[in-house]
Amino acid sequence: MHIHFIAIGGSAMHNLALALHHKGYTVSGSDDVIFEPSKTRLQDQGLFPESFGWFPEKINANLDAVILGMHAKADNPELLRAQELGLKIYSYPEFLYEQSKHKTRVVIGGSHGKTTITSMILHVLNYHGREVDYMVGAQLDGFDRMVHLTEENDFIVLEGDEYLSSPIDRRPKFHLYKPNIALLSGIAWDHINVFPTYEGYVQQFQIFVDSIVKGGSVTYNEEDSEVRRVVEASENPIRKLPYSTPEYQVENGETILETSEGPMPIEVFGKHNLNNLAGAKWICQNMGVDEDDFYEAIASFKGAFKRLEKIGEGKSSVAYKDFAHSPSKVAATTTAVKEQYPNKKLIACLELHTYSSLNAEFLKQYQGALDAADMAVVFYSPESVKIKQLEEVTKAQIVTAFERENLEVFTDATAFKEFLFSQNIIDAALLLMSSGNYGGLDLKAVKELVESH
Template identity: 55%
Template sequence: MEKIHFIAIGGAAMHNLAIDLHNKGYQITGSDDEIYEPSRTLLAEKGLLPAEIGWFSEKINNDLTCVILGMHARVDNPELAKAQELGIKIYSYPEFIYSRSLHKQRVVIAGSHGKTTITSMILHVLKYHKRKFDYMVGARIEGFDTMASLSDAPVIVIEGDEYLSSPIDRQPKFLHYHPHVMLMSGIAWDHINVYPDFNDYVHQFELLADRLPKAGSFVYDETDALVDKIGEKEYESVKKFPYKAHPYKVKDGKTFLILPDKKELEIEVFGEHNLKNLNGAKLVLSQIGIEEDEFYQAIPSFKGAAKRLELVAENDETIIYKDFAHAPSKVEATTKAVKAQFPNRKLVACLELHTFSSLNKDFLGEYSNKLNAADVAIVYFSPKTLEHKKLPAITPEDIKSHFNNPNLLVFTDSDSLKAFLLAERWRGCNLLMMSSGTFDGLDFKELSQGILQ
């Protein structure tokens, strides 16, 4: 039996892989210095939650088959040092995934935005048609117990992240996967803490495309100027499939695909960006054995990935959504999507600045005009988060200036934000809450009840 130790087992991807391997009979141990929900409960249910929080070099011994090193750990981690001293094989998360998929057809979905949704669409269609596949995706999907699965399946579908692989491997994760079929959804500057130069960020995507093998397939969004430029390059014996939004129409708050035979097909997801995602997913699936009619059979039942335009609550007059959007391109696409789906309703859109990039003064200008589709635009940030990330202070005036929206409302206290939202008149008005954080613990259920009562 293989025995594998996870350094930083609490990470979103790490704990899912740990659980999947445990379910398949591997002996799994792990450590972390902080584990939040839902990782904590999910690990505990499988008996994988570390007995003590922290790092313990005595957990590392020669009985281990290998160690998987998460990005949350630091270079001087004592467990990492012990593994290096003993000569135990150390994998980053993407290196391990690749090592277990050498004989599979590898499909990688890359891009600054849309990759989770596109990957989720592909997995949904494959499962609908009872195909055998492995996967790694960055969000929970209805009908899937974990966000990662490794088996003897002939194909693996991987959400390819451009962030660093591990503390000792500064390559982007997606460069480890060596895809046979690759989709690139869009490029918009992100992760400025590791890519302070925009051109260096773009270069990582160029490297990914350059490494496609002969007879490989490159699916790409031709409406994105940077991606289209990469797609137009000559790649030896690579099949190219540019895409744009699938033809569609919106009627009475519902979205319908317009099919090749001009029939209409109602779907659950909406927004121009999601109609691009859908078309990209369809093209990828065509490369791995799913015909067009099979795609259209399956896609109406796709409800979206967790935290992507997720319905929180609704009544006849108001709908409340939450979304993981935090990068500028995602914020703009998501805000426009809700407004376009319900053009006759007022839209209140609230964005929490929570990531290192979004709270950095040098990056704030990337948000210029991104909330302008909203009728009431709100930005929330916590000064405590700035302190925690050791970033210089920013003021509400800084935010308003960089967002280029004179009517922007800025809140720095979650109680004040909650009071403002509860005081709004919500008849004929929708609410969109966007963040990769929690608005400092704002209770969405309680807020929704207050708004809809």
Template identity: 55%
Template structure:
């Protein structure tokens, strides 16, 4: 099989390219820019384009398929050539389905918790040496790539993103996988550039339910009122399985699952609900509750999901991918509840298109109220790059409804402020889907004043 990737440098795209290369396919690709870690990973497998940019000569009649990434535009010369030649053009979720249509497909959807639930399932399956394929949105410890595709695995675990499939396929990715076992972790409005109203966003999850195979399973969080109502009204012929927070106990800073009192390395109500979703999926895959508990006790969490950068007797520093309002609120509550005797300094970088929309910004009201010190950071260059009018300090303060909130749009000033604080008996939580303007978070964590 000869496969060409247009925009091979994307997070999922380069991992899919590597997976197909490992499967024995002849893989080529192009892109106008490729950043780390995609660059090094592609280079390791000799898949890095020899030159950057688009060249219609890359598209030849003998290609079996072209896989189109979201980074490309509809007038991309390679795409136009592929269309002219009548080649089969896939989005990457379409091609994942093509590779897994004879497997049992588990698809994890939801506005939050997708990566963590997927990671938990992979951890447990790996613990018991099960044969499985996967697609996950983060690099996991013990897994070489974020995508694995084989001929032998009977099951594939897929993190199902609700964002668009490709520039020429405007369907949400998770509609294309046709799950046998579907999971929805919750619904909280996101991607407003595509779904301008909460109703249009919620509708996508109703469509996802309808894509689950007849007589399949739908595992959903019943504590989410919007989701619960949506599932109850759904007429799809699926078995609906609810979940909520499992019985647990917090003791000396460690969370235990009850009744066996299984110690966990994760914490927070949102993570416990994610755990319950993963447990129900694993049950459907033949893993007992006792077996699941044994395996999950060694799960450290997905990358950038409450990832511990520093820990001593008085101070923990975490970085987290949280950026949407619901994620910010849940993550702050988790850290504050886990360490009841400590203060919390919480810093959120507003980085996504949604979070930098002045109307959507209002969704962040009261999300940081549990933090003892609340900080909002926006890299001033982000406004220029996205061609958005900058926010003022007052606009951010009003949106968060937090008069004690501190606002920074300069990385050096943010770093100076944090280094001047006393972190004795205080935790620091750094939340972003970006990189805080290139701030070295590990170095910052080590240099904090305690």
């Protein structure tokens, strides 16, 4: 088959292109800009477009299908040409369903934790040599790509994102997968540019639970009251399997998990990650992995890329970076690091970078999110606010929203960097939380700073 990608350079899109190339398909694509690591990975497989831009002449009747990425617009010249020719046009999730409709589909959904839970499941399966198809939102140790598709594997494990499918398909991605086995980790309002009301956002998870194949199952976090309400209210004839955070202790900076096999040290830490682990365990058991085999494998799981990733450690100090940006994730991550290092000064630095986090009304959701930190710092770029065409956000609004008088707020990247590198980090834990890069912060320099103390 010959598949053409409109906006091939995206994180998800280029991984799907690589997966189809590996499967033996003919793959072509276009984009107006492609950054690393997509650029090198596409070049290595001969899939990098010859020129940037959109070229309707690439679209012809010989194509078997076109896959449309979110980065493209509804008036994209290649899309218009494909519509004119009557070609089959798929969104990313539509095509994944097409590739997996004869498989057992395992879908991990939730406002937070879904990448980590999916990663844990794949780590355990890979550890035991169990072959499955998959799509996950982070690069994992031991895996070449974030997407893997075959004809022969019985299972496919999919991270179920609630964001929109494509510029011409406004359905959330996870509505299209029709899972046989599902997990719901948590519900916390996000993506307010798409779901402007909390009720409208929660409704997407109700639709997800109702989309589970009849006779299937949903494993759900019973500690999340909204998840519990949504799952228990569903009239879909499915099995409903609750999970909760297991018992654990933190001893000398090491997390010890209580298991049926006895106490076991693990690499990940924080109550939210132990909760994620419990969900992953039940999904793995639904896929035929014994409990003791799960524990043997999960002991070596170090975490998903950008999820509480240790970037440096010295004699007395340590630094982590995390993708956390929504209020619930920020609170959970900050609390986790403080719990792991109770005797260190926790310096927590949050960049407000997303559409939601820079919205003046949504800011109120951050109340108390940084309370676990000894020193709390917020950075945001007024330029990002302008680019997103949002109302101006002031430092005073941010201090009020977080309800923390000693909150340090920076709008200038140079000033933030100077402040950070002027801190005494002896006996300190530094936590950087962002889906951006603090206006170009050099993480290598941060690593060197920490490792020198």
